[in-house]
Amino acid sequence: MGRLDSILADITTLQVDAIVNAANQQLKGGGGVDGAIHRAAGAQELLAATAKFGGCATGDAVPTPGFRLPAKWIFHAVGPVWSVARGGSAAEDRADSLLASCYRRCIELAREHDVCSIAFPAISTGIYRFPPDRAARIAVATVNEVLDESGVEEVIFCAFNDETHALYCDLLR
Template sequence: MAELIAVQGDITTMRVDAIVNAANTSLLGGGGVDGAIHRAAGPELLAECRKLGGCETGNGKATPGFHLPAKWVFHVVGPVWQGGGHDEDDLLSNCYQRCLELAKAHHVRSIAFPAISTGIYQFPPKRAARIAIDTVREHVDASDVEVVRFVCFDRETLEIYEHILEEPPRVPIG
């Protein structure tokens, strides 16, 4: 089982094989984590993203990290919160699962995730953290990832992740 840890910090400074970008469907930059990653990676990232033709919600694509400490950036498009009745949970879970699939394909052993969809997309933070941790726990062994960092922008988010990580893993139903 991989080591899953929560840290407070700036995802653009993480020394891991891959960082995850909470992107929009264009993949051409935006605000929050997306804008910070694009600024830190340099203009080459935008040029590479232009070649990808965007991305659907719940899916992801990989690019090099360019000027980032991470070799790879996995761009995923999380769902906009619409009250929970529009497959938001499944779409968010798909983002984490897709990143682990990309990790396997790109031989990534360490990965850093932001709290996908919890900023401007307004996904409830506790619900998002539960989905993130449960999905990673369920799929990480198949990815060969050894270290997963959940990078939290603020103390409140960090405490949510730490609390859930202290709980025993949930047993999947079915």
């Protein structure tokens, strides 16, 4: 089984085979980690590479080169938007399933592209407002489910703040 770890860092600086971008459905960059990845990778090159996909469905992910990043690959995963206004446990269960699908799909892409090390941000927990503790549990559980058959040796959950880092550290103990 691969090694799972949590770090507090800027995901764009990590020396891994692939990083995951918490992307939007249009794959056109945005705020948060998405904007940071586009700026660091080279926005024009990255936009040209993502344009060929014509977007990406929620729960799915697509690969592009890392361009100016230390990582060889960027896997652009589109997580669900959390909205209490949608209401009810059915909406929550659907959001959970879509978030898990993001992590599962990125591990599949890792296998397809011979990736040994991959770093994930906390997908959907920024402007998409997915509860961070719930998202962390889904992320760790999903990666643990699919990691053995993937060939991935190292998974890093890259946190952008102390609170998120603490959530992952607790789950990985």
